[in-house]
Amino acid sequence: MSFDTSSWLAQARALIGPAHVLSADNGDDLTPYTRDWRGKFQGPALAVLRPGSTAEVQALVRLAARTGVALVPQGGNTGLCGASVPMAGGLQAVLQLGRLKRIREIDPENNTATVEAGCILQTLQEQAGAVGRLFPLSLGAEGSCQIGGNIATNAGGVQVLRYGNMRELVLGLEVVLPDGEILDLLRGLRKDNTGYDLKQLFIGAEGTLGIITAATVKLFSAPSAEVVAFAGVASIAQAVRLLGAMRGHLGDRFTAFELISGPAVALVRRYFPETPALLSGDWPWYVLMEAADGGSDETLREAVQAALMACLEDECLEDVTLAGNLAQGQTLWSLRENITHAQQMDGSNIKHDVSLPISRIPAFVEQMLPRLQQAFPGARPIVYGHLGDGNLHFNLSAPEGVEAGTWQAQTEAVNQVLHDVVVAMRGSISAEHGIGQLKRHEMAMYKTPAELALMRRIKQALDPQGLMNPGKVL
Numbered sequence: 001m002s003f004d005t006s007s008w009l010a011q012a013r014a015l016i017g018p019a020h021v022l023s024a025d026n027g028d029d030l031t032p033y034t035r036d037w038r039g040k041f042q043g044p045a046l047a048v049l050r051p052g053s054t055a056e057v058q059a060l061v062r063l064a065a066r067t068g069v070a071l072v073p074q075g076g077n078t079g080l081c082g083a084s085v086p087m088a089g090g091l092q093a094v095l096q097l098g099r100l101k102r103i104r105e106i107d108p109e110n111n112t113a114t115v116e117a118g119c120i121l122q123t124l125q126e127q128a129g130a131v132g133r134l135f136p137l138s139l140g141a142e143g144s145c146q147i148g149g150n151i152a153t154n155a156g157g158v159q160v161l162r163y164g165n166m167r168e169l170v171l172g173l174e175v176v177l178p179d180g181e182i183l184d185l186l187r188g189l190r191k192d193n194t195g196y197d198l199k200q201l202f203i204g205a206e207g208t209l210g211i212i213t214a215a216t217v218k219l220f221s222a223p224s225a226e227v228v229a230f231a232g233v234a235s236i237a238q239a240v241r242l243l244g245a246m247r248g249h250l251g252d253r254f255t256a257f258e259l260i261s262g263p264a265v266a267l268v269r270r271y272f273p274e275t276p277a278l279l280s281g282d283w284p285w286y287v288l289m290e291a292a293d294g295g296s297d298e299t300l301r302e303a304v305q306a307a308l309m310a311c312l313e314d315e316c317l318e319d320v321t322l323a324g325n326l327a328q329g330q331t332l333w334s335l336r337e338n339i340t341h342a343q344q345m346d347g348s349n350i351k352h353d354v355s356l357p358i359s360r361i362p363a364f365v366e367q368m369l370p371r372l373q374q375a376f377p378g379a380r381p382i383v384y385g386h387l388g389d390g391n392l393h394f395n396l397s398a399p400e401g402v403e404a405g406t407w408q409a410q411t412e413a414v415n416q417v418l419h420d421v422v423v424a425m426r427g428s429i430s431a432e433h434g435i436g437q438l439k440r441h442e443m444a445m446y447k448t449p450a451e452l453a454l455m456r457r458i459k460q461a462l463d464p465q466g467l468m469n470p471g472k473v474l
């Protein structure tokens with residue numbers, strides 16, 4: 001039986017209103033929803049559906065299940081593994097959650113917020129801040145990524161060291177299951193030992209098991225003092241020693257520890273020439289550190305200064321500067337945040353997002369850099385990442401003059417050189433960005449048969465029709 005697109009669109013329009021169903025035959029440009037942030041993946045969509053409530057999501061999921069149309073959940077479309085856009089083959093519609101953006105409740109006494117999936121991360125940070133609370137997830141895309149996307153990717157960001165990643169920040173979820181049933185797990189409990197922790201299934205599942213419509217997340221007391229420092233180090237081994245020493249000195253006050261290679265800093269300065277020189281000399285590696293607490297700036301600053309002095313004496317760093325105020329702190333952070341944008345502007349690069357036990361990172365980088373140079377002469381490694389979490393973005397920019405298509409054709413070969421070593425050292429090929437369509441084939445190579453079989457059984461149990469974000473993850 002042939003599929004009647006007009007009738008399907010008419011049914012969708014009747015459910016959520018004509019203005020909220022975008023389609024090509026209506027003259028709508030679907031490209032912003034069907035092409036991913038990096039411009040690497042694009043697929044056809046029957047429509048872009050923009051529901052405004054959980055009930056509307058439920059109605060659309062039921063329509064999709066009845067008619068065999070697959071749904072691709074989408075938040076801010078800032079994901080980096082092609083998971084938020086359709087793939088060729090089969091009937092697919094993008095389910096864009098951006099209208100579902102209410103903050104349903106902020107409960108300062110329980111230190112929780114209950115928020116709809118389409119709420120922009122930065123909006124939640126600001127609203128929590130307005131009542132003296134902190135929502136600590138923080139990442140470069142925070143002005144456009146959404147809480148639902150953050151949960152579906154188990155996002156990490158720059159404060160995992162102190163607060164954990166999204167999995168640790170979510171207390172409850174509301175999910176529309178693939179058959180249209182609403183799973184209400186919106187409990188703001190820190191202790192609940194009543195059987196399987198079902199919400200964990202949907203965190204990091206990249207929209208393959210259901211549509212997240214709302215979440216209850218943890219808040220923390222907003223820090224009243226923050227100090228940011230930027231240090232030059234001679235090697236990654238020295239950076240790892242610095243991490244251990246600073247943690248020892250500052251304990252829980254130590255909130256971020258970001259490693260940035262010399263070439264990454266140079267790239268940012270090339271594309272963002274307003275970036276100031278932060279230290280008097282050049283170093284092969286730099287570290288951006290942050291400490292925060294509920295006391296005064298002055299007291300925290302003294303504690304950080306004392307810790308850094310001790311680290312200098314113990315030869316855990318070579319040179320360091322401390323931001324004098326909030327604006328200077330932001331300048332330091334924008335250097336870190338602009339790396340992704342500078343790489344994007346610089347042209348083609350093959351991205352990696354690996355994690356390893358922190359103690360093994362110096363050995364890993366030491367062997368990877370020459371190995372990659374030998375295998376891919378002229379390739380430019382841009383290495384940076386959340387060293388405090390053992391997470392490195394080990395990106396490889398195209399050799400000068402090599403055209404994007406030619407370089408991207410090397411992706412599998414580059415990945416294999418890098419990921420074979422990561423897995424041999426018991427690391428992960430995806431610490432943050434997820435699998436999507438980018439690493440599906442590789443995940444199948446590196447996970448054990450037992451892990452893969454269990455993942456497939458879970459998928460089959462929840463989504464027997466295979467209509468939730470098909471072709472992603474599994």
Ligand SMILES: Cc1cc2nc3c(=O)[nH]c(=O)nc-3n(C[C@H](O)[C@H](O)[C@H](O)COP(=O)(O)OP(=O)(O)OC[C@H]3O[C@@H](n4cnc5c(N)ncnc54)[C@H](O)[C@@H]3O)c2cc1C
Pocket residue numbers: 037072073074075076077078079080083084097117138139140141144145146147148149150151152153154155156157158205206207208210211212213340341432433469472
């Ligand atoms: C400049 C930049 C910096 C970044 N920095 C970081 C970083 O530091 N740490 C990090 O972890 N990531 C980072 N990312 C990646 C990205 O921002 C995160 O993965 C983010 O969490 C994705 O959110 P999103 O709303 O854009 O989701 P999308 O890209 O729209 O979707 C991502 C995945 O989630 C699914 N999804 C979205 N919404 C829902 C929902 N409501 N229900 C079910 N599934 C859903 C999609 O189907 C897809 O599989 C960065 C990206 C950019 C562009």
